[in-house]
Amino acid sequence: MTRLLELLAVGLSLGMLYALIAMGFVIIYKGTRVVNFAQGSLLALGAYAVARIAPSAGFWAASVAGIVITVAGSLLIRFLLSRARGHDHMALAIATIGVDVVLTTELTRRIGPDVLSMLDPWGAATVRLGGVTVPQARIAAMAVAVVTLGLLLMLFRYTGWGVAMRAASADAEAASLMGIRLGRVATVSWMIGGALAAGAGVFMSTFPSAGLDSHASTIALAAIPAIILGGLDSTHGAIVGGITVGMAKSLTAGYGSELGFLGAGFGDVMPYVLMVAVLMWRPSGLFGTREFIRV
Amino acid sequence: MLEVGRLAVHYGKAQIALHDVTLTVPDGAAVAVLGANGAGKSTLMRALSGALGHHRGTVDEGTITYDGRSLRGLDAAGIVAAGVVQVPEGRRIFTTLTVEENLRAGAVLVRDRVARTRRRDEVYELFPVLAERREQRAGLLSGGEQQMLAIGRALMSGPSLLLLDEPSLGLAPRIVGRIGEIVREINRQGTAVLLVEQNAAMALSVADTAYVFEVGRVRLSGPSAELRKSDEIRRLYLGGDAGPEQHGPTKPGERAPARWSA
Amino acid sequence: SSKATETADSSSGTKTGPGVTADTITLGALTDLSGVFGAQGKIIVQGNQLYIDKINAAGGICDREIELVVKDHGTDVQKAVSLYAETEPEVLGYVQMLGSPITSALDTDITDARTLTVATAWSSTLLKNPDMIVMGNTYDVETVNGIDHLVREKDLKSGDVLGHIYFEGDYGNSALQGSTYAAEELGLKLEGIQVKATDTDLTAQVTTLKSRGAKAIVLSVGPRQTASVAGVAASLGYDVPLLANTPAFDPSLLSTSARSALEKNLSVMTSIAPFSSTDEGPREVAAALPEKFPDTQPNSFVNLGYASALVYAEVLDKACENRDLTREGVNTAFRQLKNVDTGGLTSALDFSATGRQPSRQTYVTKVDSSVPGGLALQGPATESETAEGYTSAG
Amino acid sequence: MSCPTSSWWRCSCGGRPGSSAPGSSSVSDRTNLVSRVLPAVGLILALMVPFYLSGFWLLLGVMVMAAAIGAIGLSLLVGTAGQLSLAHAFFLAVGAYAYCWFAGAPGPGGGGITLTGLELPPLLAAVLAVATAGVAGLLFSPVAGRVRGLYLGLASLALVFLGQHLLFNLSSVTGGFNGRGVPELSVLGFELTGRDPELTLLGVPFGDRERQWYVALVCVVVASVFARRVLAGRPGRALVLMRENETAAGVVGVPVSRYKASAFVLSSMYAGLAGVLLAQAFQRVVPEYFGLVLSVEYLAMIVIGGLGSVTGAVLGAAFVTGLPSLLSHYSGLLTFLAEPGTSGVDPAVAARLVFGVAIVAVILLEPGGLVALGRRLRLAVRYRADAAGPGDPGSPPDPVGHSALPPQDMTTASS
């Protein structure tokens, strides 16, 4: 029983990380309908910047700088995409793969064999909550995810942003005819997405992970089932999806020997199995905008 | 005042859609544009509202000025900010958004919450069925309901010049009548209107002046009252109730295909 | 047709084949420089380069200069296969081939073309390829020696539970074979958990091992996973010895928050001597590295690259002696090497039989941030009693 | 026209970017000639290649051709039928492994594994492998009945992960992590992809790479001609309407779920064939290869080439598969770069950077992909040629349309 509780706590803590990563994808998708395949390398960029700056400027200043740098990076992508002749979302998504290749290659070269530490204030500290241990860094990640979600909800509620974003992604031409500045919507989406990537990058590299190394950018892919589970265009879906995937992973890893008949390493497949199951039940994820055709 | 001077537009590669179009919409006036399918009416609207780019069209030459300011260099959102709002052809409502959200999207430039709520209520008053369906996904509305929503959405921003591309499309006769009234009412309150319509009777009854387009050019223009009297206009756009036999195919000599036997 | 057919011609009494001309011998290195293992690949190339420079400075081999052609496959199997096709006709063999999916994929090509290749990995499956050079003992033997060490030095007793966290694939499987064997021999209960390179938070795995009461953990993973395990265990107050295979440690872990935990509990089993070793070979490397590659941090992977080139040079020397620098000749020479002395870079290597461990001795090293490379030697390489009865299944 | 929300792959209605301009029939004679002569010339050149180029180039060619077949299949599914799929790597794996299992001999594999195999004649095994891939596609197609667009794409990703999991774990069939060797494709003892019996033509020894080249060439020509015809014909039209508006397609008479299934089957059969060919090129199939990255690469191929176009798929395959190899092949020439092993930008890193930039550049220049880019360049050249020729280049072409008002003088009452 305590083992189950512990594993659930682990899942929750891991899930916070996925939630943060997923949220970055979701915001960019929501505002521009582009699936940003470069999100992983943006994550690594943010963490890399923090790791390089923190030794001289301290963690907090470095975090601000890391966010600024990542946002600049994601705005660069947004600028590049805006130069494209046409608005084919698929093509734009593929263009982000190109960006990802460039960024990842360069970061891999710079990081080299090192495992870079974030020098974060939480270190390996943990808190005991009702008999289970949760790393402080993950609690911070949870706080960031929830605060961001809250801010976004406020933004959506008290300004026209939410509607503008959804209108822009539903029909760009009609949205611009309503005075919605597509460019601005895209810019803001990419900025938030970039900032979230930096945040996720930092938390991905803090305890209980060892730090940032050259594999970092591939880890973002593990958040894909989380995004789909929750619904591609839903911010709270990202959080729910993230936690679900975290739980699924931790439980399958924890009960690995009981689940041995599924083959070794089923923990990585589990989130995908869960994802397909959810999609068969709700084809647009738990909270995603339902698609329909009416004639 | 909107002034269009010698406007020429083409799509893609050398698909000329407008040629030497000159037209004015005085402040507070209502102007109608008539013309056959493919005459370039929607193209004119797109050129005015800055949406040509979305259709791979470009303005080749000519001027578009509104209140002395050129609209040619502005993007669509800039043109809306200048007070010129279009109801696009084919409705183009946001299908995944609810009715209410569609209206909200029409008012993104309106900062004042109170004004926003007031306008929304006005729209609901104009089209009560929208109020009933306010939480429904717009894409699930009936065709005519969608058209009402498209008009309502454009009204939300409180434009000084409203461009309407076939507002009566797919609306029941009673509503068409109401649309006419609404347009007249909007116009009376000081909003200038440029109206593209196939329902010429309604258009001419609303507009002070009208232009008739043909193959990308202005074929005729003049006060509505005079155009109403023209035989050609009567025959092609108004129709004394002649019945179908009076109207042959647009090109002579087309045979009806015989019954197919496989 | 302009397409030339290859012929192995002879001059000055020495038979030659592809990759060998009158004054050069060309060797290849198929490695990852830009992909996920780019960092490691680069360091091993540096090691290769250092030794080849040394040889060339001393007049080369068989009056021929050694030339190194480095190609980057970015750990992409398809690219590696086409790079092999591209380089194979121009090189004699490969002084480095990184990545086990790649060595697996090229396995048959290598035997077909007889390109003697240093596999930069230690899985037991490599042993059966007659044209593959394995630098030391494979992961299974390494692990058996390591577990034996735990029993002798770390109070692990018969009946205890032993945890083993391993990567999927050759590396992990090979190590798992070793731990399975050792656990059976020593009466331990093995609890294995498979992870992937993308798992960086191993809390769930450590929690499970803790609740199962594992008294020690073997790590056949990457450096990040090692650090995560050490850190999580420490934070849970779970204080057990950790044992890592060669690829599971990197000195840069010492700048992370897991440092003290690693220093306290981690030993690394390896057949490559640590950078800090004071034997002749490692000292030579330590002296040469800062001169040519001043940016590179000390790391025992340099030793690996250096030793690989050294072994290859020995082979070529032998082949030169035999007056046969064709691929067949090189292979014959390779199998004649019964006792290669790498000057303490590795334990002594014996390549005389296909399918057998070149060495069954393993160094036990401990994490120590005060020495360059972060690993301190605990004694000479030894073969444990338990390992004596073990033969690789591969 | 309101936007069907299911068109995840482009933002709005109206003209498809890069769709051909109307009125091109006037030049159709010339384009016809070009489109007939060009392929013939290309084919003759392709037939001559093995006599001139070395093994590296032949292998590269085989890989590009195999990828092209896979890409054509994916393009049919994604570009034409509108069913986004990231499962292509899985279907490639099914083709490759099924072939190995059908044709392979039982016996010991690596790592203490005992392999099974049916030892069927290789050609039959290849056909069965393609069929097996088709069946796999058929089994997956019901998911597409429920899940659409990007969700379908990412759901199909589950197949890749599940597939790799199986490849690692079903080791008696797949050989596990180390994969299994690939039997040569042969007819009556003559190896179509191997070296046995030895063969020399016009003084050139015909080894495995040369033979593989021809096998791949035949396959790619057949596959692309077949796909082109399907697209231009009845099934193609049905698929396109299904993509644009599934409900409408049903009402117009297209059995939608059957066509979805057919699209999946055909596409995965193409993938299966590509898998068989790739297996021949690699001579060993390893599970690691058939992962997410491969699926994404195939998607990149069809988008970079131009969605829904057969030529585009081939061009995209050449770009994504060939370019990195070419770049690293020639990157050594860039002497200003750092030596490999140093921490500077070495040729390998430079090649990768250039590849990334090239992807971005192609899409920014022309989201319609390489085909559209090519078409645009051709048009530009033609316009220049026309302008230089007789006729008044300044006069606008006739606006298309028809007159409603009879041409009759009428007093224009100007305001």
Added chain:
Amino acid sequence: MSEDTILRVDGVTVRFGGVTALDAVSFEVAKGSVHAVIGPNGAGKSSCFNVLSGVYRPVAGSVRYAGRELVGMAPHRIAALGVSRAFQNLALAGDQSVAENLMVARHHLTRAGFVATGLRLRSARNEERRHRERVREIAGFFDLGDRWDVPVGLLSYGERKRVELARALAAEPELLLLDEPVAGMNHHESWAMARQIRRARDEIGVSVLLIEHDMPMVMALADRVTVLDFGRRIADGTPAEVSADPEVIRAYLGADEPTSDTTAGDDSANAGSGTVGATTDGTATDGTTTAEHV
């Protein structure tokens, strides 16, 4: 069902959540007739077509066509029986030419599958040629001859509408369902279109079921008219009868001059919950289920 009835709709009810789009609607279409369905926006006309073409499955009621029950039948099977439809909101493939868009309507008339098409078997080639000729003829009939090769996405709205219509006819239907065929056309064009529809009926012999808001056209074209309001049938009869029906005038026409398509005033915009038309047979349904897409 009598000899000369091609379609009988009986007690069809469709619900979406709280909305009852069709409420026990019944009517009959005589063979060879032009039958109009009119009614205010949102009255359920298109939903009715969706039931007929198999897109919606009603919670109650039946649809008999040429002796077959259509409810529960898949859309493509209904199409194969000779029921063809032009959509209110265009449903064309924008990047395909007019030719391809029309050819797809021949789907149920043709056989060539993937293999035959891919291998270009003789049968497939012949079939393609024969049908292309025929379709070209139909395009000519709708004055689309010179647009044959143009991608539909580049056409103006009215032109696309004509393609939509031509496609419906290209299916060689027995029963043609036209949802607002002349919306977006000017007077002259509408009448030309009306003429084509009548000729299709007269010369090819199709029966036509038509939704239209252009009252003069309905009056001139339809043999019989069914009026829906809030999902209920409020009237059914000849054009003259219906247009004189006060209920229809109140709910739909909104003017004392029923056939006028010009302005008219009506203030009671939402007075639709009036009495049910006399002939409604009002089959009661409990229907807690909602209609679903099939």
